[in-house]
Amino acid sequence: MTGKSIEFRALQQVPEVRVGENLARLTFEAMQREGLTLQQDDVFVFAQKVVSKSEGRGRKLAGVAPSSRAIELAGACGKDPRVVELVLQESTDVVRIAPGVLITRHRLGFVLANAGIDHSNAGAGPDGDLGYLLPEDPDLSARTLQADLHARYGVAPGVIISDSFGRPWRLGTVNVALGVAGLPALVDHRGSLDRDGRTLQMTQVAVADALCAGAGLVMGEGAEGTPIVLVRGYRTDAPCNDSRALIRTVAEDLFQ
Numbered sequence: 001m002t003g004k005s006i007e008f009r010a011l012q013q014v015p016e017v018r019v020g021e022n023l024a025r026l027t028f029e030a031m032q033r034e035g036l037t038l039q040q041d042d043v044f045v046f047a048q049k050v051v052s053k054s055e056g057r058g059r060k061l062a063g064v065a066p067s068s069r070a071i072e073l074a075g076a077c078g079k080d081p082r083v084v085e086l087v088l089q090e091s092t093d094v095v096r097i098a099p100g101v102l103i104t105r106h107r108l109g110f111v112l113a114n115a116g117i118d119h120s121n122a123g124a125g126p127d128g129d130l131g132y133l134l135p136e137d138p139d140l141s142a143r144t145l146q147a148d149l150h151a152r153y154g155v156a157p158g159v160i161i162s163d164s165f166g167r168p169w170r171l172g173t174v175n176v177a178l179g180v181a182g183l184p185a186l187v188d189h190r191g192s193l194d195r196d197g198r199t200l201q202m203t204q205v206a207v208a209d210a211l212c213a214g215a216g217l218v219m220g221e222g223a224e225g226t227p228i229v230l231v232r233g234y235r236t237d238a239p240c241n242d243s244r245a246l247i248r249t250v251a252e253d254l255f256q
Contacts, residue, residue: 006211006233010218010226017050017227019058024148027228041235043158044149045215047227048178049118051141051161052132059086061129077102083117086131090115106134109247110178112165135161138179139242146181158183158231162212162219168255175216177208177243184208186245187238206246207236 011030017023027044031037052058066074066081070088074081077097084102088094091104095111104115116134135141142159150156161179166172177185185208215229 006231008214008218009230011228011230012226014228017053019056021054023050023054023145024152028152038153038155038157040155043160043183043211043231043234045160045162045212045229045231047219048134048161048163049132050227051135055135057133057135058130059133061131073097083131086117087115090133116163134178142179142181156182160208160212162215175212177212180208180242183240184236184238185241185243187236
């Protein structure tokens with residue numbers, strides 16, 4: 001069961017992440033600066049952007065040649081055709097398009113705006129604007145980070161890679177899990193009993209998304225420079241599963 005309180009702490013003074021950067025080392029050093037030691041059941045939430053940066057997922061728009069399809073869609077949504085081309089390369093389907101809006105089904109199964117390609121805090125240089133793609137395999141990225149942290153600490157924390165998603169029926173963005181290791185992304189309570197002895201039929205809890213939402217409040221979305229959040233106090237005996245457990249299949253999508 002979860003504890004009575006959960007702490008979300010954004011690690012401070014994390015330097016700008018470059019290609020090939022060891023995020024486990026940066027995390028270890030940030031923990032040392034703040035006098036923190038890792039505890040059993042701790043969880044780290046990493047912003048997708050720093051994972052993508054370290055994995056070299058940046059793309060210079062100057063080197064992108066838009067296809068005729070990208071040019072057509074760019075005219076409909078009013079976006080840069082080069083960005084649209086990158087979106088198409090990362091997507092399996094265009095879900096919705098409107099002025100200022102391009103929503104696709106990402107090759108990993110996520111349904112989101114612009115295939116998750118992000119230009120904020122991208123560190124554009126003299127060669128032109130950069131766009132950062134999502135990690136190639138976020139669950140693998142999370143497992144690799146967990147193993148690296150385990151090697152440094154002797155304790156294997158949970159690791160979540162998060163990004164901010166919009167929601168179809170509500171305004172605003174909320175951080176959700178793209179990659180998960182060492183904890184359950186989804187906890188299934190179906191078959192258990194409520195306080196009145198009734199069997200739960202539908203209850204599944206998106207634990208990793210909930211932890212990301214809390215972490216997002218201290219991580220920030222702009223110039224805060226705090227892309228790593230330590231989550232302390234969450235406990236569960238539920239079996240681990242990764243982010244794929246959170247994705248509704250196309251067959252189950254009632255709104256497509």
